[in-house]
Amino acid sequence: MITAIVGINWGDEGKGRMVDLLSGDYDIVSRYQGGNNAGHTVVNEKGKFILNLLPSGILRENTVNVMGNGMVIDIEHLVGEIGRLEEKGIKISERNLKISDKAIICMPYHKMLDILEEDRLGDAKFGSTRRGISPVYSDKYMKKGIRMGDLFESDEFLREKVKNIVEWKNLTVHDGYKAEALDPEEMFRWLRTYGDPLKKHITDTTYYLSDAIAHDKSIMFEAQLGALRDIDFGIYPYTSASSTIAAYAPIGAGIPFAKLDNIVGIIKAYSSCVGEGPFTCEFFGEEAAALRGAGQEFGAATGRPRRVGGFDVVASRYGVMVQGATELALTKLDILQDMDKIPVCVAYDIDGELTQEFPTGERLNRAKPVYEYFPGFKTDITGCRKMEDLPKEAVDYIRYIEEKMGCPVRYVSVGAERNQYIQLF
Numbered sequence: 001m002i003t004a005i006v007g008i009n010w011g012d013e014g015k016g017r018m019v020d021l022l023s024g025d026y027d028i029v030s031r032y033q034g035g036n037n038a039g040h041t042v043v044n045e046k047g048k049f050i051l052n053l054l055p056s057g058i059l060r061e062n063t064v065n066v067m068g069n070g071m072v073i074d075i076e077h078l079v080g081e082i083g084r085l086e087e088k089g090i091k092i093s094e095r096n097l098k099i100s101d102k103a104i105i106c107m108p109y110h111k112m113l114d115i116l117e118e119d120r121l122g123d124a125k126f127g128s129t130r131r132g133i134s135p136v137y138s139d140k141y142m143k144k145g146i147r148m149g150d151l152f153e154s155d156e157f158l159r160e161k162v163k164n165i166v167e168w169k170n171l172t173v174h175d176g177y178k179a180e181a182l183d184p185e186e187m188f189r190w191l192r193t194y195g196d197p198l199k200k201h202i203t204d205t206t207y208y209l210s211d212a213i214a215h216d217k218s219i220m221f222e223a224q225l226g227a228l229r230d231i232d233f234g235i236y237p238y239t240s241a242s243s244t245i246a247a248y249a250p251i252g253a254g255i256p257f258a259k260l261d262n263i264v265g266i267i268k269a270y271s272s273c274v275g276e277g278p279f280t281c282e283f284f285g286e287e288a289a290a291l292r293g294a295g296q297e298f299g300a301a302t303g304r305p306r307r308v309g310g311f312d313v314v315a316s317r318y319g320v321m322v323q324g325a326t327e328l329a330l331t332k333l334d335i336l337q338d339m340d341k342i343p344v345c346v347a348y349d350i351d352g353e354l355t356q357e358f359p360t361g362e363r364l365n366r367a368k369p370v371y372e373y374f375p376g377f378k379t380d381i382t383g384c385r386k387m388e389d390l391p392k393e394a395v396d397y398i399r400y401i402e403e404k405m406g407c408p409v410r411y412v413s414v415g416a417e418r419n420q421y422i423q424l425f
């Protein structure tokens, strides 16, 4: 069985929590895109964990975790993240963590360039997480990336490679931005310091995963960031630099020939969005502060307060479509439990015309939300474990989302703990 777990919205849908819940059914969990620019938060009996780079299956003893070729890896961050988990008693070895030899290393100068460019843009900034993700993906496509597999080469080879790339980088860093020139030897030493301890995990994940498929192992692909952050289909240019959608998962994990059996779309009972860019359903003022506080909407990686709004039918239906979701997991329903009435953005008004198709470019910037309200549940639902336990208003809301999305809701999450969910089928 090959499953992808993906975000339907702008990210932070609770993918980490759902992967943690469902990963028990899979032999392998693989990340296929992105870097440490986002964070999954997982709460289980061992504690609360923030995972930026490691697949969420790392918290289960018998799950093998794969970091695919589609990822960009800040090795200094990864060594730190592994260390923090080990301190809490999580065992990480070459058996349960495999890193693609084709994944690209996110270098200190990528982070530096990200910061230099965001600062240069000033008020027109993209809202980058400043972790170097766009610069490192640009280098990948410029064919100037350093791959994890390069760490196995001799010092002479790696030094020469780094020297050539740094020479080219200095044309931008030093001659362009007028920042201090990069020192190739320092970059080389950084690679050896943080790269060498990871060598035991580095392997050809294409052979590893194709062998796993041949032996009928089950695989789960774990996305970072939602459909609306996809480089092609998202709210460009306020997107991530990678492909977040399910169709890319087999490619980014290393097995482009694999077919997905099912695609679980994680969809949130309201909307949230980190950073800049169009966010049509956005709330402001007190309404926003109340929802942000109830949902604890602050970035896991950066601590930034997230923008929030009601459930957005237009954006979510588009997300379900581009992901090709076969089933949905509706998260954070409990966050709405104290609301008198539940806001839903049912259409966009663009220049006086109502539409339910998600627009792009300037049309999206001009879109205004059309809100309708559903009766609130006004009941604590965090203890509900069956549909019958839920108040009628909550059931109606779930059925409404199901109908509007044209996709069955299979899971409803009513709390952050592993067991706080309802399974519908």
Ligand code: GDP
Pocket (backbone or CB within 6 Å): 007, 011, 012, 013, 014, 015, 016, 017, 038, 039, 040, 041, 042, 043, 225, 300, 331, 332, 333, 334, 335, 413, 414, 415, 416
């Ligand atoms: P991800 O990047 O999609 O995994 O999302 P985040 O980790 O950024 O945000 C999800 C947050 O919501 C985490 O703190 C989770 O523990 C929490 N969470 C997930 N599902 C639920 C839920 O159903 N109810 C509540 N109250 N919290 C949830």
